Amino acid sequence: MAGEVKMFFEHDLRTVNDPKEVAITDGSKFNELDVRFIDQVFRGVVPRLPFPLSYPYFVILVDEQGNEVVTIRDYRLLDEKSQKALERSLDRTYFMPRIIAIRNLETSGDEFIWDVDTDRGQRVFRTRGRRSISLVGNRVVIVDVEDNMYIIFDVYSLDKKSRGHLESIF
């Protein structure tokens, strides 16, 4: 894992320093995981993303009582099996469609009508006002009028036409 962070507070983050210390498997209950961390085993944990946009691979595993049992800085460094198990669970827990392309973007008054391709399929939705679209670094978070969230993970990974649409509203 990346260099250890020097801390000055007392805290209870059990941070993984070596990916080999961790193994994640499907738990006995649906959509729960079991995690082995060094010599401890925690059963029935769920993954939480404290920074879904800024550090999307930073995961905290939380047990049934809500205790944060293990903190993983970058789950991409885990072994493949663990990663797969974790991703399956994350995928179910976090429904945040990623926009891959913007087919069309119409403006009427302060309403935008988006026609997009996401990683979960094609979609048309409306947003109202400038505030429903926020830019965090290269990421864009869009909240539609029904409070659904859409994310553009990296503005620069969009094709030119999509970027053109997006640029017209920023």
Place this chain on the structure above:
Amino acid sequence: MANLMQRARSNHVSQLEPEDVKKSLSIVKERLRGILSEDEHAPYFFMSDLNEEGRYDVRWLVVGDRRLFVFSGSGSLEKEIRIGDISSVWFRDYIGSAEIGVCVDDSFESLIRFRRNRAEDFRKAATLIEEIKNGLDLALNIRPDSEFIYAGVQNQFGRRETLSWLLSFLRPHWPHMLLGLLLSIGITGLSLVPPILMRSLIDNALGAEKDIQLLVTLAIYLITIYAFSTLLNIGQQYLLAHIGRQVIFSMRKSLYAHIQRLSLSFYDRMSSGRILSRILDDVGRVQWFLAWGIPSLVVNALLLVGVGIILFTINLRLAALALIPVTFTALGVPRFRRRARKAYHKSWRRWSDVSSLLVDTISGAITVKSFAREDSEIERLEEKLRRLIQSDKEITVLHLQFFPLLGFLASLGAVMVWWFGGLAVVGGELSLGTLVAFVNYMWMFYNPVNSITNLIQPLQQALTSGERVLEVMTVESDVKEDPNALELEIKGNIKFVDVTFGYEPYIPVVHKINLEIKAGEMVGIVGPSGSGKTTLVKLIMRHYDPIEGRIEIDGVDVKRLRLDALRRQIGVVQQEPILFDDSVLFNISYGKPEAQPEEIIAAAKAANAHQFIMNLPLAYDSPVGERGSRLSGGERQRVAIARAILTNPKILILDEATSSVDTITERQIQEAMDRLVKNRTTIVIAHRLSTLQNADRIVVMDKGKIVETGTHEELLKSGGLYAQLYQAQFAEEAGLKAVQEAR
């Protein structure tokens, strides 16, 4: 004189013009030359505008190495005192004025009176006299020819100064400007050709012998000229727009950068609405001036000269006639300009009143509504709008008094040219073609004259805006950083030595504060509101400098520390923390953008904020809304605590951090605080005394002074102000509890 100009940049307002002060000073210096002995120096000049009787009048206090002199503005010597005879110097603050006096042979003698705006300088004078009396040798410390002039005259920025400042923004773009000028010359040159062709057309092609071939040639020439002229115009417009954008970019940037570096006292003096209007509106008007006004002035001036030469070459007498209306314009416009300057300033002030009111009442909508004051606010705005309309009306009337009449005179001139020119054509002295060409040129001559006069109004506006921007640009920060400031890794010892400070000069908010806080100590500061608690914090942060005394951190005067280093090592949580419209992550890491995610989480946990943040839809990436409006008061408070402690400050200041939250949240914050006070100096300003029971020491303030210090128990026992406050609160809380239990 460099010093006078330097002082002139300060904020003191005086009705004296810098010129008057200069004149008076040179008279005083002349008189002084006759009084001083050969090896005597008197390099310090302090100006006051009050005389002995307290009437407005110029007085100069001159401090030399042996004697003090007081001169009147016209140079007569009013007082003379040998410094060696002085036993003490006194400085007295009154209301609206103050004075310095000296004690000679046990008798008090007033030296000079001055208004409060001059007090800062005269305090220096008093200190200086004291130092010389105690043996400071001026000759050793300063060069014999140096002069120090403290005249405090505010500079009204001259047009020339404003203009040269504005033009300095164009300097980096000189290649573009040069190209623009060349294009302008080209456009002007081309526009001078058509009337000549017109003459040829009338006299030769359409004259006695009709010449179709010539007509075709002339038509082709004209088309070519207009085509070129269009192209050059496109190029010029594009260039001007480009330069305008660049200039405005660098001007807004440097203005914002300057304002960012000013101390808080600037923000106290100028409301945020006024600052915004200067960055947004005034800079916009200046953009117009630089990008469009100046070039069009240049083009028109070129045209004026070019056409003028042609007019006089064609016919001297007609040219002289054509010039008559121009003289009226030339006489009328300066008169107009003087009156316009006043009228525009007035209109702007009123506009900024309107925008201040809007900013206040719209952001304070809840207060307006809570007091059901909507109607009166509407009336208030109506009144201000009415005043604005009134001043706009005055501007319109002013314009109408001048320009229509000038236009009429121009038309009269044209009629005269037709009349006399027509007579000449009839008499055979002039060809018809030449007269038509002349009249064409004449209108071409009036055009730039009119354009230039029409440009004056917007130029006026732009220069006024420029002045307003320059005024902000020349405000100096009250808190200045020592060029040799130290970057100190602080331990957290804080010491106030005889500190006196007031936001208004010489109305102290805190008075002669002596307080020592050891590294790692937790000190509570309590006292009624207005007792100066928060002011102490601002002084430690060096948002302001004390008027007297000093503040030391680890034994070093804070004035000798680098500002950024000092502030970075102090964490502050305010009563109403301000969050920025971005994510929770952005706000927590505001003081340490490079913080690792674990640090952010740890800081949030320490501030008892982690749980509620994790429950937000995007956790730490959730937006907090404008000024943090999507979070509750207690949540904002805890985010602010996390922000303050992320930098691991050696000194942590909690300024009524828990006063606006409920008791459960307060307990959570309290828990967080208990975790944080270890290994750092903590100052807790609290209204609720229950928050302070863990404090090592409690300082009780009243009316700007420290009245008691001790632990909670000690203070209760001694039965002073703290005990009273505590009992009052305890009774209140007990009462509340009783009410709750009864339910």
